[in-house]
Ligand code: IPE
Ligand code: IPE
């Protein structure tokens with residue numbers, strides 16, 4: 263594949279799905295899939311940064327994932343500290359800045375502290391933004407924004423700009439909206455991820471399960487993205 267012909271999206275958002283099925287296929291417990299998935303996060307973060315992605319958003323835990331068995335939820339809540347304990351030096355070396363989307367106030371103390379430390383330790387990095395969607399749900403996020411705006415606007419109407427900035431993706435400006443949304447594992451739905459921001463995103467689905475997803479697969483997704491014509495409701499030379 264000719265890397266020089268590839269259009270690299272500014273904001274890539276990934277629904278990292280298929281960890282459980284990856285493990286099941288190997289007769290391993292679901293958490294083994296999450297553990298391997300964490301290694302994929304490390305590889306894909308560095309690959310995306312090397313390719314020149316500006317914002318990489320990773321859907322790590324949804325507002326609906328609390329409904330999983332307590333033992334799995336508890337393992338998932340332990341992953342951020344496992345991940346950051348070993349990986350923050352690499353993030354700093356690669357100039358990657360960590361931010362979080364979603365409601366961190368509901369996370370267990372040690373998870374919240376691990377996330378807060380990673381945010382602080384990388385706060386002066388100026389390269390790619392790595393945004394973890396953690397206890398994130400698009401509907402909850404929109405509801406929070408609406409309530410915030412009701413409180414601060416005293417009955418005045420709100421602009422798209424203000425609504426965008428009030429969502430948790432406001433911190434990603436000017437790259438609030440993903441250019442490309444990737445979902446692994448073969449499911450073709452958004453599962454409450456960036457519903458508002460993905461209004462004009464290109465969607466890419468692959469059967470590959472997240473623990474098996476490689477830098478080469480990311481390049482393959484970018485290659486596919488490069489062939490898309492984004493029209494945003496208008497017309498382009500090809501469709502004239
Ligand atoms: C994605 O993998 C990780 C999280 C949702 C936290 P899953 O755990 O959903 O894996 P499958 O979909 O059951 O295979
Ligand atoms: C979406 O995956 C959430 C994350 C990847 C964190 P799910 O596995 O929770 O989604 P559904 O239940 O298949 O829609």
Ligand code: MG
Pocket residue numbers: 279280281
């Ligand atoms: Mg899943």
